[in-house]
Amino acid sequence: MASLIRCPHCGMRPKEEFSIRGDASPVRPKPEAKFAAWDDYLHSRDNVRGVMHEHWQHVGGCRRWLVVERDTFTHEVHSVVDAADYARARAVKPSKVKPKGKTATAAKGRAKS
Amino acid sequence: MSFSRFDTGGLIDRSERIGFSFDGKQLEGFAGDTLASALLANGVSLMGRSFKYHRPRGLLSGGASEPNALVTLGGGATREPNLRASMMALREGLKAESQNRWPSLGFDVGAVNSALSPFLGAGFYYKTFMWPAALWEKLYEPLIRRAAGLGRASHAPDVQEYEKRWAHCDVLVIGAGPAGLMAALTAARSGARVVLCDESFDFGGRLLKDRVEIGDADGPGFAAGVIAELAANPNVRLLASTTVFGTYDSGVYGAVERRDAAERGPAQRVWRIVAKRCVLAAGAEERPLVFGGNDRPGVMMASSMRGLLNAQAIRPGDHVAVFATGGSGHETARDLLKHGLAVTLVDARADVPAEELAASEGARLLTGYVVADAIGGKAVSAVDVVDRASGKRDKIKVDALAMSGGWNPVVGLACHRGDRPVWDEASGMFLPPAERDGLVAAGSAAGILDLAGCLSSGAAQGARAATDLGFKPRKVDAEAVREACGGSTGFQTLWHVAEARGKAFVDFQNDVTVSDLGLAVREGYGHVELAKRYTTTGMATDQGKLSNFNAIGILAENRGVSPDQVGTTTFRPFYTPVSIGALAGEHRGSHYRPVRRSPLHGWAEKHGAQFIEAGAWMRASHFPRGDETDWKQACDRETLAVRAGVGISDASTLGKIDLSGKDAAKFLDLIYTGKMSTLAVGKARYGLMLREDGLLMDDGTVSRLGESHYLITTTTAAAGEVMAHMEFCAQALWPELDVRLASVTDQWAQITVAGPLSRDVLGRVVADDLSETAVPFLAAREVTLHSGLKARLFRISFSGELAFELAVPARHGEAVADAIVEAGQPFGITPYGLEALNVLRTEKGFITHAEIDGRTTPGDLGLGKMVSARKDDFVGRVMLSREGLQRDDREQLVGLRPVNPAHGILAGGHLLEPDSVPAMANDQGHVTSACWSPHLKSTIALAMLKRGRERHGERLVVWDPLRGIETEVVVCAPVFVEAGRLGEVKIARDLDPVQLAAAVPPDLLAGLVCRVADRVALTQLSAAPVCLVAGPAARNAAIRKMARAGDGVARPVQPGHALAVGNSGEGSEDLVERLGADGAISLCDLSDARVRFQLAGPEAQEIIATQSGIDLSAELAKPGSSAPTLFGHVPVQLTRTGADAFEIMVFSTYAQDLAQSLSRSIRLSG
């Protein structure tokens, strides 16, 4: 957990101003997508040790949904962008913003030392 | 001979006598004393009893690490245990009590434990009290708890007040000894914002305790000079008696400030300090030597004895032994000799550096010797020394013993982020880990032990921190330093004295001895983390500040490895214990979370309402009358009145969301199960919202107010969740849609008028035609009241009766409710509360979150028809089609009636078939809601029952073992009462219209402390219209410009959203017209949804820092700058209106709560 988050709209704020939803990398399937895709979207999550993109909302500030790029091990925050910008960028070039951490350092089931 | 005080010398003020008491005995000390030094001056060296063996204990380290001299202060509700006598400034009237003794400190029954010590070794909890298990609760645990207590907390509610505050700085300096002072000075001179904290009540650290010279000044003189300069610098905040207790990520530090001596303000303050850089100058703890009887009163650390001698003129006795492995012992010997005392210096080293010998010249010197045992009862009276070369043992009579086994840098705060200290073989110390997140150690915390080195290390790290941040620090000229032993600081590592015969303590607070650690290794618990738990070393309130490193050394010796290989246990916050009260701050009792008050709160109070908490709201539960003694009587009367005549209640707490933008209809189709885009303007529709997993999230209504303008209502309970969900959909899922959402819950007072006579009553208040044709079921339209006020009228019913909801701007709520009551007098109108509302809806089978419990689908609740089959997409559509959510054996909503109407049913009971065994496999469902129906004269209930819709008429049992009830019931349809069966009611049609009284704005600051002269003042700003200007983010600049047209200040909320404020006295329509929105920008009137306060004065920023973590100097630097932030738990829009003046705009239903919080901070700052 990071103690401070730099909201792209409001500036540096304590984490108490934010709420956290979870992994931002799953993309909502098209309505006609196969059931398995929906199942995956809703239920499959990597237990990432390393960099992860998460949806946070600045509920105590601008109320924008944000995507926080955060290292789950070191707690370092690498970037914070507006969720709308993240979604638009991903819609244009899906591969480019694919979170690095997911593939790089997934360590399922291993407890934090 | 015992401890006493010299007649002259020291830093104490003998002209200022201070009376205090210890264990009921009246004593006297001087200004400049700690409680510990004053006790010693009075000859009291026995200060407590130990945890396990109840051994007599006295002052040991005399500082933050003090394990023995723990006392309890105060009594009753302010009683606070486990305080270190060494850290407490003496003050008049202080009442301290020793701990762990019974019946008295001098004679203690528990000391018999000492005789039982063979049974109380390492792991004794696990071994001795293992069996039989049944004895744990009754015998062992109470016994252990009573015998092994460390002080006793008060059971009374804490009457002290606490505060939390944020501080933002460039450089945080932890510790105000030589290194810390220089770091703070260097950084502050460069222009950096500096916070300097010290755990002690005065600044200077060892400069106040050791005889040194820096340039022309002595230690205290030098410290005073630096402090004076820092205190005069407006960029510096000095926090004395403040312990930094934790290092957190992003450069956030937690600290607790004790304000024991303060006459006003909080007892303690928890600081959250945001620092870009941190210099850890926490110093080093002197390492105890581990020999027999090293815990006897009169045995203390050499630096501690020296400090007491130099600062408080404490005389340890006539003859003092010093046992050392390094220079600190020689320095202490020097100072004792200077005061004319006899000194025997026992140095374990055979070769002692010449500088050290020169310092201690005049002492009886025994090099190559060790102290094997300290001998005595309640105080040390002699020592057994052993010549290591010959093994010869000698007894020497002494009055006190000073010991020094070297130093342990205080590295804890550098390790809270997960790093471990690093063993340095050459110096024999664990040193702090490498820099992380801008935290770096300086001075003896970094292993630099000489004074000159500490001063220059502090200056260098202060300069480096400032340089990193872009400041340009000037070089500080090093002054000539004269200190004991010429600055020689080496020492020999001696983990324990093998020649000891008596108990040799490693952890004083938890009574862990050398042999306990040996036993742990032999029994296979030699790993440092295991040994800690097996022996409990380092687990007391001092967290092993003195003991941990000796324990590591002893484990290393026992295992035949180096301390490096043993390693340290994990360092975590808190560095010292912090009371829960301090951490809670103001968020306790009724302020545990903010209280929201409906705009009709005052109206309900006027009618005698009893309130209950419902989420953050206070809602009227019922309105007792006359001789009604029980809520049920009121509830029955209110329920019957609504069904038979007319009732009035407050629906303002429902979530209300204003939706606009050209894609609003499309958006609604995506978030509701039904097709909302087909809704006609002027109509309302009931809607269901699913989660993406196909389960119900909430229900509510959607009203179409204009072509692209909707009003959404949510349940009170889910209002926050639904708003966040809709924002997520709009921002993260479908950012291409043009929709704008605004919470308007606070803007409207919403009044329900329900019952067959509701139209007649409302007709006297509303000017428009209310006939069935003009306002049919589910109509939603603007109306005008007889007095001219515009309002919104919805023909919606939650009770099953004819009902209307009238929404008026919040400030008029009470006047309108009063008018409706007046209009309803001839009809016997009855105010009704939440309890009656619950009966009314249960009688009709209407659902709430008791049924929408995160497990139910629309089909389960009989609402399957509300799921559109004609839409391609909406949230939850695909997952709702899952086999598991469509199976026909799912639990379905049914009604229940007891076979005997007098029998009760309570929500939560489970349904079983008669004669079946209560087991999960036989579970048929559960009761979700239950109440007494005064119409049916029977208990009724709603339940979720497997295949429930097929089972109407079946007999079941409600099994409620928790409350010991079993009730036979009959399953029925979930509708108990048919509405509108009453005959035509004859009433006079020619009653006069009722006019409104003028709205009286409430004085939110009445009775609150709002001002401290010349420092801060809180005022409520006069009413001015507030309007949300909202549009696409791409038009942000135009939107802000438009908002600025209000009063010259744009208050940005998010890209594309800004708040405009009009002029005082201006009407909201005038502001809207003046702003002149084009088609693509929406204006949403929030004049009644916001209250504005002004906070002004030099102290205003500090008051804001008690509420919000925003860095005002960075984020709101200039007048006219504005941002949304959180005050406590309440969202506000904060605007700087001047150098020392701020506007705080808050949701109106939270305004009272926020005013109370601000007032509290102002009162505590006075």
Ligand SMILES: [Zn+2]
């Ligand atoms: Zn924000």
